[in-house]
Amino acid sequence: MNRRTVVLPLGLGRVTLLVGLAAVYYLGAKLGLRFAYINSSVTTIWPPTGIALAAFVLLGSRVWPAIFGAAFLANLTTTGAVWSSLGIAIGNTTEGLLGTYLVNKFAQGGHVFGRVRDIMRFTALAALFSTTVSASIGITSLALGGLLSWQDAPRVWLTWWLGDAVGDIVIAPALILWVGVKPAVAWTRRRFVEAIVLALITLLVSYGIFGGVFPTRHYPLTVLLWPVMLWAAFRFSPRESATAMLLVSFIAIWRTLGGVGPFSGYAPNESLVLLQVWSGFTAITSLVVAAVVAARREIQGTWRELAVTDPLTGLANHAQLVNALETEIRRSGRSGQPFAVVLLDLDGLKKINDRHGHLAGSLAIRRVAESLLGSCRATDTAARFGGDEFALVLPGTGEVGAWHAARGVVDRLETDAEKPSLSISMGVATYPGDGDTVEALLNAADIALYETKGRRKRRAARV
Amino acid sequence: MSEPLRLPIAADVDVVEARQRGRALAADAGFSSAEQTVIAAAISEIARNIVMYAKQGEIILSLVQSGGRQGVAVVAIDEGPGIPDLKRAMQDGYSTGDGVGTGLPGAKRLMDEFEVESVVGRGTTVKMTKWRRAV
Secondary structure (H helix, E strand, O other), rough: OOEOOOOOOOOOHHEEEEEHHHHHHHHHHHHHOOOOOOEEOOOOOHHHHHHHHHHHOOOOOOOHHHHHHHHHHHHHHHOOHHHHHHHHHHHHHHHHHHHHHHHHHHHHHHHHOOOOOOHHHHHHHHHHHHHHHHHHHHHHHHHHOOOOOOHHHHHHHHHHHHHHHHHHHHHHHHHHHHHHHEEEOOOHHHHHHHHHHHHHHHHHHHHHHHOOOOOOOOOHHEEEEHHHHHHHHHOOHHHHHHHHHHHHHHHHHHHHHOOOOOOOOHHHHHHHHHHHHHHHHHHHHHHHHHHHHHHHHHHHHHHHHHHHHHHHHHOEOOHHHHHHHHHHHHHHHHHHHEEEEEEEEEHHHHHHHHHHHHHHHHHHHHHHHHHHHOOOOOEEHHHEEEOOEEEEEEEEEHHHHHHHHHHHHHHHHHHOOOOOOOOEEEEEEEEEOOOOOHHOOOOOOOOHHHHHHHHHHHHHHHO | OOOOOEEEOOOOOHHHHHHHHHHHHHHHHOHHHHHHHHHHHHHHHHHHHHHHOOEEEEEEEEEEEEEOOOEEEEEEEOOOOOOOOHHHHHHOOOOOOOOOOHHHHHHHHHHHEEEEEEOOOOOOEEEEEEOOOOO
């Protein structure tokens, strides 16, 4: 399962990008500040930290003016204190830049959520460490601006730090995974339906846990979430796990603020602190599980691929060639459509090896492989099944089509100006005319191949 | 990161040069032998396309990096006749005999990312990238 990173679709101008990002950050900040209970500038719910980290990781540090400007404005419009807001904005921007620097340097940047080691580093370096910068600069700014007493500072610092850390842990993964990493396979219709069902059940279970559905008591049933998170990890990918966690977090915060659920029954800030600690641990654990599952899937894919390919050329190996032929025999047996197999022999490989060395010999084999890869269709199988022996399996193709395909290979080798120049001999067999078993087809193609070889040698001898 | 490699393409020998440079670049970036072959095949296809249809053009090879992952990026630019029916040109078929015959679908299949832009009378640009496998 090859993860691929998209080049960001930003044909958008730089200005549009910065303004858009600033707007998102500003809204996130304003939303977070609505839950500022212990100080008008300090909250346990702080999505902007995650937004900034994701933006820097995905778009680079060049977008800092958007983060800085939005952070400044959001604080200025809250407290009206210019210098404190400036200090906080500096802290918020530095935090994101530092976190990104550390994630890029030590945790694979945008691929941070692919491996357990990188997730741990992300947690330690970005979520837990880089956030101390913002908390420290922010608290100092507030205290210097007279908006906070020094006495309260340690307690408020903790709240600040926790809000930022959970912002990184819950928000950044979903953003980075959705925007930065494109999955190799598109969803089928069934997969799409399953994703919707998963989302609905995630919402339902979250509401069951946090919504206060039991009239008199708030049961601590947060473990009920795990089947859902495992579902997301095993059936989908880290991206869906992170998204599910985002939904859970949203509902949990909303209902806890409503005074219900397992984390209610304390002072508002206390409830949120407890909830956020829980969210942080749950999010990290589910990211780890999702990464392990995804890695296992990727390794399985790689193993499967290695078992059926020729390591020098990446073409199918002998086992896979036989497999492809068996599949086509079954398919053609049902559909009545013909298919063709072309055997191709690289002429004089021994001579090339002797005269130019084995490196040139390997290169010659790769050049033939390149010609095969270039000239066949997506549904064809190109194989190398012996030292200098290659084959093409061409579904839905008769003899004429097979010679066209073969001609494509010859054309490529003829116009290949690399030295030494290469030539190949070919033989074609079609199903069912030339045989209806793997052995019979390969035999027929082999006989045809040796006939052309013999003809060519006789012709060369006459000249 | 190394400078992008700009290679003029006008003849069969240039196709060879582009393919060899592509192979070497992929080898330097730690791509497996199998992956190198696939990249070289894709470069061959679009370079041959330039020689066959546009007569001359340019191929730019570079190593790219994204989130800790290495890739080889290939850009092919020509100012040839352009492709009137891109959809047809992208149809998978054998490149000889059926008259369509561009190497584009082959190259697309071999690479991870593939984009083609063509304006009739102005030329064609192909951008494609292959990412290194994990493990």
